[in-house]
Amino acid sequence: AERYNARESEIHWQREWDEEAIFASKNDDPRPKYYVLEMFPYPSGRIHMGHVRNYTMGDVLARFKRAKGYNVLHPMGWDAFGLPAENAAIERKVAPKAWTYDNIAAMKKQLKSIGLSLDWAREFATCDPSYYKHQQKMFLDMLAAGLAEREKRKLNWDPVDMTVLANEQVIDGRGWRSGAVVEQREMSQWVFKITKYSQELLEALDGLDRWPDKVRLMQRNWIGRSEGLLIRFALDPATTPAGESELRIFTTRPDTLFGAKFMAISADHPLAVAAAAKNPKLAEFVADIKKIGTAQSIIDTAEKQGFDTGIKAVHPFDPSWKLPVYVANFVLMEYGTGAIFGCPAHDQRDLDFVNKYNLGNVPVVCPEGQDPKTFVITDTAYDGDGRMINSRFLDGMTIEAAKEEVAKRLEAELRGNAPVGERQVNFRLRDWGISRQRYWGCPIPVIHCPTCDVVPVPDDQLPVTLPEDVSFDRPGNALDHHPTWKHVNCPKCGAKAVRETDTMDTFVDSSWYFARFTDPWNKDAPTTPDIANRMMPVDQYIGGVEHAILHLLYSRFFTRAMKATGHIDMSEPFAGMFTQGMVVHETYQKADGAWVTPAEVRIEVDGNGRRAVLLATGEDVAIGSIEKMSKSKKNTVDPDDIIASYGADVARWFMLSDSPPDRDVIWSEEGVRGAKRFVERVWRIVQTFVQTRGQPLYTEKSGLTDSEQALALRRITHKRLARITEDIERLSFNTAVAQIYDFVGVLRTVVDPEKVAGPLSFAAVNEAVIVLVKIISPMMPHLAEECWNALGQPGLVSEADWPQIERDLLVEDSVTLVVQVNGKKRGDVTVPRAAQNADIEAAVLALDAVKAALGGKPVRKVIVVPMRIVNVVG
Ligand code: ANZ
Numbered sequence: 072a073e074r075y076n077a078r079e080s081e082i083h084w085q086r087e088w089d090e091e092a093i094f095a096s097k098n099d100d101p102r103p104k105y106y107v108l109e110m111f112p113y114p115s116g117r118i119h120m121g122h123v124r125n126y127t128m129g130d131v132l133a134r135f136k137r138a139k140g141y142n143v144l145h146p147m148g149w150d151a152f153g154l155p156a157e158n159a160a161i162e163r164k165v166a167p168k169a170w171t172y173d174n175i176a177a178m179k180k181q182l183k184s185i186g187l188s189l190d191w192a193r194e195f196a197t198c199d200p201s202y203y204k205h206q207q208k209m210f211l212d213m214l215a216a217g218l219a220e221r222e223k224r225k226l227n228w229d230p231v232d233m234t235v236l237a238n239e240q241v242i243d244g245r246g247w248r249s250g251a252v253v254e255q256r257e258m259s260q261w262v263f264k265i266t267k268y269s270q271e272l273l274e275a276l277d278g279l280d281r282w283p284d285k286v287r288l289m290q291r292n293w294i295g296r297s298e299g300l301l302i303r304f305a306l307d308p309a310t311t312p313a314g315e316s317e318l319r320i321f322t323t324r325p326d327t328l329f330g331a332k333f334m335a336i337s338a339d340h341p342l343a344v345a346a347a348a349k350n351p352k353l354a355e356f357v358a359d360i361k362k363i364g365t366a367q368s369i370i371d372t373a374e375k376q377g378f379d380t381g382i383k384a385v386h387p388f389d390p391s392w393k394l395p396v397y398v399a400n401f402v403l404m405e406y407g408t409g410a411i412f413g414c415p416a417h418d419q420r421d422l423d424f425v426n427k428y429n430l431g432n433v434p435v436v437c438p439e440g441q442d443p444k445t446f447v448i449t450d451t452a453y454d455g456d457g458r459m460i461n462s463r464f465l466d467g468m469t470i471e472a473a474k475e476e477v478a479k480r481l482e483a484e485l486r487g488n489a490p491v492g493e494r495q496v497n498f499r500l501r502d503w504g505i506s507r508q509r510y511w512g513c514p515i516p517v518i519h520c521p522t523c524d525v526v527p528v529p530d531d532q533l534p535v536t537l538p539e540d541v542s543f544d545r546p547g548n549a550l551d552h553h554p555t556w557k558h559v560n561c562p563k564c565g566a567k568a569v570r571e572t573d574t575m576d577t578f579v580d581s582s583w584y585f586a587r588f589t590d591p592w593n594k595d596a597p598t599t600p601d602i603a604n605r606m607m608p609v610d611q612y613i614g615g616v617e618h619a620i621l622h623l624l625y626s627r628f629f630t631r632a633m634k635a636t637g638h639i640d641m642s643e644p645f646a647g648m649f650t651q652g653m654v655v656h657e658t659y660q661k662a663d664g665a666w667v668t669p670a671e672v673r674i675e676v677d678g679n680g681r682r683a684v685l686l687a688t689g690e691d692v693a694i695g696s697i698e699k700m701s702k703s704k705k706n707t708v709d710p711d712d713i714i715a716s717y718g719a720d721v722a723r724w725f726m727l728s729d730s731p732p733d734r735d736v737i738w739s740e741e742g743v744r745g746a747k748r749f750v751e752r753v754w755r756i757v758q759t760f761v762q763t764r765g766q767p768l769y770t771e772k773s774g775l776t777d778s779e780q781a782l783a784l785r786r787i788t789h790k791r792l793a794r795i796t797e798d799i800e801r802l803s804f805n806t807a808v809a810q811i812y813d814f815v816g817v818l819r820t821v822v823d824p825e826k827v828a829g830p831l832s833f834a835a836v837n838e839a840v841i842v843l844v845k846i847i848s849p850m851m852p853h854l855a856e857e858c859w860n861a862l863g864q865p866g867l868v869s870e871a872d873w874p875q876i877e878r879d880l881l882v883e884d885s886v887t888l889v890v891q892v893n894g895k896k897r898g899d900v901t902v903p904r905a906a907q908n909a910d911i912e913a914a915v916l917a918l919d920a921v922k923a924a925l926g927g928k929p930v931r932k933v934i935v936v937p938m939r940i941v942n943v944v945g
């Protein structure tokens with residue numbers, strides 16, 4: 072048999088699929104729809120192995136569902152706005168637009184070489200004015216609906232990229248792209264009112280039962296709902312700046328009030344500002360800690376610091392109990408009221424704080440089984456369950472009961488006309504700031520007029536397109552520096568006005584692209600609601616867990632905003648979500664520490680294990696840890712190289728075969744070679760069958776079950792088929808692959824004339840081979856087409872139906888029963904499923920173990936529990 076020529080075959084079938092446009096999905100297709108979507112790529116220039124894995128998984132599902140008779144929507148596009156295009160413009164003097172579209176062209180070619188069953192007719196890039204026009208329209212709709220607003224805020228300013236970042240884009244106090252330490256600046260910006268949906272976004276997570284639990288948990292934590300009590304502490308007038316009389320705090324632990332040791336307020340709290348005005352030392356301290364910023368992550372890791380303002384707060388249950396008020400660096404102005412009472416025994420931050428300033432602690436919750444008299448807290452706060460101690464009227468209560476008691480008492484107590492305590496629900500989720508001071512993004516379609524203030528750009532002037540004659544010779548926003556672009560007349564009064572030069576966060580672009588794919592041809596509106604309502608939600612979304620919070624949460628919000636503004640009639644965009652693992656690889660390092668790429672080394676395996684040798688010089692290189700493929704460690708493998716030397720099917724197969732899809736997969740040369748051998752093996756089976764199927768080896772009889780042997784093969788075929796079908800359905804690709812390996816192992820002997828003893832049923836073998844080709848088709852579609860063609864089957868296997876499972880053949884033909892003698896297990900017996908009780912009895916009594924257990928005693932009774940147990944009573 073001739074060797075399989077992957078290269079030729081892949082190019083051939085890709086062209087065939089393209090010409091026939093077989094992966095185009097029609098919106099008026101009457102069959103049930105199935106929408107498969109992988110997170111669309113950023114056009115960085117090249118596809119990487121992570122893409123290959125992600126898209127292969129989606130492709131297997133798309134091809135499978137197509138074969139199962141669905142109208143499959145499987146589109147692809149480009150998340151094309153963003154900073155790298157501007158950086159390229161600065162570094163290489165290429166226009167962001169040209170750079171982006173060049174990259175798209177290159178990556179599209181690469182994607183095509185993977186053989187993905189994509190509907191390219193729906194392709195768009197988010198930087199196409201025909202896309203962002205609609206995004207601008209939706210922004211204006213949201214503005215009218217009160218879902219977009221202009222807001223003055225303290226913002227995270229990235230001094231290197233010269234832009235504002237969302238909190239989510241600040242990682243450990245640094246910009247997520249530049250790595251620069253982020254500063255805080257007060258600025259006006261546009262926000263989307265995601266907090267209007269805090270409760271709904273939280274509750275609806277319960278219904279997303281085809282999402283990973285960990286992703287739902289991350290979203291829950293991000294939304295961060297807390298039930299607690301707002302308490303108004305009176306301030307001691309003798310110690311307090313004029314005009315201030317109380318301090319409002321938010322606590323989730325009102326039960327711990329009798330363990331309070333201090334109060335703490337944010338550096339931005341009005342009371343801190345008032346106190347600092349009179350105290351230069353305090354003013355200095357405030358200025359100092361403001362520099363660190365207010366990102367949660369910094370606050371969590373920075374050393375706790377405070378400054379005693381001298382102000383005293385009065386304990387709500389004891390007028391003679393005075394608590395010192397500190398300005399502290401771990402209290403955020405943006406959460407709750409920007410002020411807390413500190414209970415060190417039961418909160419680690421508070422404990423770290425009092426230990427630093429020698430304020431002491433009093434435990435007020437005692438764990439069950441502990442003696443309250445000996446229960447002390449030193450370095451570790453206790454945040455577990457227990458009973459109240461040292462807490463006057465709360466003593467002996469559970470935490471829950473104590474919370475309730477405190478809430479009741481403080482709600483009932485009035486100061487002025489207002490209750491001292493008030494139950495409150497707080498969310499951590501903040502509104503989504505979308506303004507970015509960047510050129511390469513979707514322009515925010517408003518005009519600032521000195522008399523009319525903010526004026527929306529009229530619909531008939533959309534899109535507000537980006538100018539192309541921009542210069543990047545100074546840092547900051549090129550739109551702002553453009554000589555003419557921003558200068559316009561006010562659409563309302565005609566006076567001289569300026570355009571908004573901020574562009575939208577690129578997360579806006581990716582918050583609705585999935586809806587656009589349902590009708591990307593609509594020139595007049597973002598969606599055609601009829602069609603969007605029919606084709607949405609995405610049935611299976613696949614992407615990296617790094618998007619578990621931001622992108623997925625924004626998309627869930629945006630879909631609700633689209634619903635509120637009439638562009639779609641549903642709230643949840645993704646019915647099923649799957650987060651795939653990463654592609655990882657060994658690292659290689661020369662003696663001088665320089666990293667070398669896998670392509671530069673050869674792996675040698677001998678008695679001493681594995682060695683890596685540098686191809687160029689023959690010198691040994693050290694094999695380092697297995698890590699995520701990255702440019703910095705040079706442990707990347709180029710998909711183009713793999714496809715050129717092994718073919719796309721091998722890359723696809725290996726990606727699917729080696730680990731569960733949600734775990735990391737270790738890319739290895741050895742593994743890839745194994746996949747290559749498997750491709751050859753499948754090809755040989757089909758070749759052998761094609762060459763021998765006319766021979767007398769095969770019986771004349773054409774019935775499928777006319778011999779024991781035929782029946783046995785058919786059982787194997789259908790059992791495998793059933794398992795593989797189930798596995799693909801639940802995205803368990805690696806186990807499906809294992810089943811296919813097994814099945815191929817069986818077929819290898821069946822089609823080999825030298826290994827077969829008797830005559831074969833042509834029909835049964837033919838069925839098995841056709842099933843094989845169909846079930847490998849989602850994973851190795853080119854090989855499958857080539858086999859299909861060799862078998863002389865009509866049409867394309869990519870368009871063929873999934874094989875029918877014959878359920879009758881799945882039923883086991885024998886059963887195994889446990890054998891007991893006088894109630895004690897002595898062994899088991901396997902009998903034909905249809906065996907009569909008398910036959911079972913005979914078989915059981917013939918067992919040596921049974922004879923031995925009876926020890927010669929006569930059998931009194933044999934009880935057969937059908938399909939399960941035989942009990943011999945002696
Ligand atoms: C007293 C107390 C005692 C607290 C105790 C906790 C444990 P979550 O669950 O996240 O809502 N807090 C409130 N506002 C804060 C702010 N702006 N900056 C920093 N911390 C703040 O957390 C609520 C708890 O976080 C509140 O309950 C408050 O400390 C603190 F044993 O009050 B607690």
Ligand code: ZN
Pocket residue numbers: 520521522523524526561562563564565566568
């Ligand atoms: Zn005006």
